Amino acid sequence: MTVAEKRYAFLIDLDGTMYAGHSTIPHAAAFVARLRELSLPFLFVTNNSSRTPEAVAGHLTDMGIASTAAEVVTSSQCAARYMATSTRGRRVYAIGEDGLKSALQEAGLELVEERPDFVVQGIDRQFSYHKLEMAVRFISEGAEYVLTNPDRLLPSDGRLVPGAGSISGSIREALQAEPTVIGKPCRPIMDYALERLGTDSEVWVIGDNPATDIGAGRAAGLRTALVLTGIATPDNVEELLARSPSDWRPDLICENLAELLARLDV
Incomplete structure (x- = not known):
């Protein structure tokens, strides 16, 4: 089934998935560009509480991943909403x-x-x-x-x-x-992100950390893809998964975002 026949939406982690510090993860810019080309809904969902959405979007844009603050969901935003x-x-x-x-x-x-x-x-x-x-x-x-x-x-x-x-x-x-x-792997941030995403497409959670990204996606009943570009690597992935609850196994394990696009046929 091609993307023309099946609609996807994505909740995308940042640290270890889009970038690591001041270095862009390989294929990250092309991945986001492809989602835009196909008008597939997505949001960046980050546990990192240190930056404003504007600062996150600026950081991404500076690294060649054009973004806006409206496309960013942070754990700080969700924590503030919870308390407010x-x-x-x-x-x-x-x-x-x-x-x-x-x-x-x-x-x-x-x-x-x-x-x-x-x-x-x-x-x-x-x-x-x-x-x-x-x-x-x-x-x-x-x-x-x-x-x-x-x-x-x-x-x-x-x-x-x-x-x-x-x-x-x-x-x-x-x-x-x-x-x-509030943040991944717990439900509050995922519920908030899904509310913001506002789509009836099949939602995939993409991240590099089985203990947070994949756990959050599974807890929310969403499809999950683990990329081996951050916390998880080809060398340690099986060890990390062995330490995670058995029901947190990702639907897909991909070496990088280019492989994920290919496996989803987008």
Whole structure:
């Protein structure tokens, strides 16, 4: 069945799928260009909470993947929406970077240093003992702990660096409590992305991480494709899949995005 006979839509990961740090993943630009050529709906869905959608789109465009902010869904946006629609209140203590703080303010939430209703945490490259101490105090006093995403590691310029999940480990260990997780592999970000996508086409989730991208797609009942260009590589893919729940096996495993296009006949 060709693309003319069957319509597809795509929720596409960024880190390790479109780029790694400041390097474009091979075939990424051609993949997106082909989707545009065929008018196939897609959104970029990223667990990375550090950048605004505008900054993400700019980063992609600078690397030759023309994009707009409207095509980007971030875990920060979804976390902000979750808290803004809660009945708990609108006061938030944020551990994170510009992308998270901007999303919170755009959602009408108040950034505070005392008596928050929520403690929200994403990646924060200025994380400190003081921030850990404040988070533990506020959550112990009754604030809800919201985690933008559980990624322990992120691919960056040929190496792996700690992600938001690594920071979260210190907070969880101190409190012996689990956060409300927004990003992949959990449902909130996928439900938000599907709402934004607004299509009745067959939706494929594409990513490089079995523990987040593929898990999220399977949890949402979508088709999934694992590309071996980031966290997963040809050398470690079977080991990673063996550590994942058995029902998180991707529908397709492709060496790269060019192979994925060929296997979907698009």
